[in-house]
Amino acid sequence: MKFAVPTLVATIFAIILATNSFADVPQTERTQAQPSTTNEAYTPGLGDFMGQIQMRHAKLWFAGKSKNWQLTAYELDEIKEAFVDAAKYQPNFKGKPIAEMIGPITAQPIAQLEKAIDAKDTVQFEKAFDTLSHACTSCHQDNGYGFIVIQRPSLPPLTNQRFTLKR
Numbered sequence: 129m130k131f132a133v134p135t136l137v138a139t140i141f142a143i144i145l146a147t148n149s150f151a152d153v154p155q156t157e158r159t160q161a162q163p164s165t166t167n168e169a170y171t172p173g174l175g176d177f178m179g180q181i182q183m184r185h186a187k188l189w190f191a192g193k194s195k196n197w198q199l200t201a202y203e204l205d206e207i208k209e210a211f212v213d214a215a216k217y218q219p220n221f222k223g224k225p226i227a228e229m230i231g232p233i234t235a236q237p238i239a240q241l242e243k244a245i246d247a248k249d250t251v252q253f254e255k256a257f258d259t260l261s262h263a264c265t266s267c268h269q270d271n272g273y274g275f276i277v278i279q280r281p282s283l284p285p286l287t288n289q290r291f292t293l294k295r
């Protein structure tokens with residue numbers, strides 16, 4: 129293959145130019161991450177806690193429907209813990225006392241769920257689950273988020289976890 133000499137020279141010149149323009153960028157800007165300028169620890173937002181709670185709420189349903197009562201109790205405990213954390217880290221949300229609202233809104237449905245789980249009673253579990261979902265939605269309504277409506281899930285949120293126990 130033959131190249132016309134002027135074309136070859138022009139190409140080489142272009143390559144040198146391009147390489148030099150990279151060399152002008154200071155080393156730190158190209159490869160090194162800048163150290164963080166903030167000393168504040170990361171605090172999850174209320175919506176982050178809610179996303180976790182939503183996942184557990186869905187798992188709670190499939191665990192209960194599968195009569196895997198240990199898992200059902202576990203998921204309910206995780207929901208309770210997430211509410212405690214939400215109250216601790218986001219006690220006030222847009223002027224609303226979230227920490228003070230959680231207890232009165234969720235205590236009764238959670239107690240109902242605990243009773244149903246202890247009794248291994250699927251019918252009571254379903255009722256209590258719906259009561260909890262309504263409680264979730266009612267708090268959303270109280271906070272101007274009435275468009276976030278919680279209901280029974282129709283499909284498991286993840287397929288890499290089996291809800292039924294082998295007998």
Ligand code: HEC
Nearest residue numbers: 174175178179181182185229230233264267268271276278
């Ligand atoms: C004490 C009040 C309160 C209770 C109780 C509550 N929520 Fe929320 N939830 C909120 C508020 C306020 C937001 C909006 C948060 C934001 O935008 O940062 C929210 C947002 C959400 C979202 C939207 C998050 C997203 O990323 O899409 C979901 C889903 C959700 N909640 C699920 C639930 C479920 C499930 C329950 C019940 C098990 C529940 N919430 C109980 C106040 C509540």
